[in-house]
Amino acid sequence: MRSKKGFTLIELLVVIAIIALLLSILMPALHQVKEQAAGVVCTAHQRGLLQSYLLYCGDNKGNLPDASVLPNLESDGTLRHDAWVHPPTDENGTILFWTGIDATIEERMRGIRNGTLWPYTENVKLYHCPGDKRMRLGTEVGSTDAFKIYRSYGIQGGLNGQERIMNDPPLGILKLSQIQRTAKTYIFVGENYDGAWSNNNGGSWLLGGGSGPEQAERWWNAPAAWHNEGSTLSYADGHAEKFKWADDRTVAFAINRASVSAHQPNNPDLEMMIDGYVVNLPR
Numbered sequence: 001m002r003s004k005k006g007f008t009l010i011e012l013l014v015v016i017a018i019i020a021l022l023l024s025i026l027m028p029a030l031h032q033v034k035e036q037a038a039g040v041v042c043t044a045h046q047r048g049l050l051q052s053y054l055l056y057c058g059d060n061k062g063n064l065p066d067a068s069v070l071p072n073l074e075s076d077g078t079l080r081h082d083a084w085v086h087p088p089t090d091e092n093g094t095i096l097f098w099t100g101i102d103a104t105i106e107e108r109m110r111g112i113r114n115g116t117l118w119p120y121t122e123n124v125k126l127y128h129c130p131g132d133k134r135m136r137l138g139t140e141v142g143s144t145d146a147f148k149i150y151r152s153y154g155i156q157g158g159l160n161g162q163e164r165i166m167n168d169p170p171l172g173i174l175k176l177s178q179i180q181r182t183a184k185t186y187i188f189v190g191e192n193y194d195g196a197w198s199n200n201n202g203g204s205w206l207l208g209g210g211s212g213p214e215q216a217e218r219w220w221n222a223p224a225a226w227h228n229e230g231s232t233l234s235y236a237d238g239h240a241e242k243f244k245w246a247d248d249r250t251v252a253f254a255i256n257r258a259s260v261s262a263h264q265p266n267n268p269d270l271e272m273m274i275d276g277y278v279v280n281l282p283r
């Protein structure tokens with residue numbers, strides 16, 4: 001009998017096949033674990049932002065921070081920037097707001113540090129979800145610097161946000177004490193702004209596009225789905241949570257809002273978001 005030294009080719013091939021099979025089984029599971037871990041960190045970031053938000057209100061007579069990142073035009077024509085975060089800002093202090101500007105991540109972070117919430121957060125990482133890849137890859141609309149978005153969260157538009165600016169008379173609320181259902185009213189939303197306006201997510205997170213009764217069946221700004229087809233929210237009662245979207249249409253819209261209609265009647269996710277929105281829909 002011939003003595004055996006090392007492996008035969010067949011044995012090697014069998015071992016390689018087994019390793020390949022194990023990897024194919026493990027990889028999706030590992031990916032899920034990674035996404036789950038990112039979701040835990042994201043929830044912690046939400047909690048950090050939320051605590052800062054509530055502290056700000058406490059220090060400012062219960063007034064909510066300005067949730068619209070758009071410049072506010074005063075009646076005398078001057079621009080007022082007192083939003084919770086500013087648009088990207090260059091080293092000379094110039095706000096790089098308008099389209100077509102390839103703002104860098106550093107300029108985006110500078111805008112965040114100039115916001116009114118900064119003294120309470122003092123950590124730029126809190127504004128970024130670890131599952132949000134736009135900072136490296138851009139969005140479904142583009143991949144130049146203009147589309148490399150750093151900030152992952154928006155504030156709902158009814159909380160001293162764009163609902164105030166867009167409507168006459170202004171809609172939404174200005175004071176923390178006006179929030180009645182604190183456990184249902186979300187403040188920070190994971191937001192997949194696609195960069196369609198280029199460069200900066202200028203507003204707050206809004207619901208109810210279109211007009212008439214359809215507003216109560218329609219998404220406007222896309223939510224995020226960065227954690228196993230789920231996202232995170234933080235609420236006015238001080239809690240933050242991670243959850244899974246219930247309707248596939250939500251995930252499709254969250255990944256690429258152009259790929260699916262925003263008009264989604266009987267979507268339980270949309271109904272949950274409308275329930276926690278402080279402006280009644282239709283407006």
Ligand SMILES: [Zn+2]
Nearest residue numbers: 042129131226
């Ligand atoms: Zn997240």
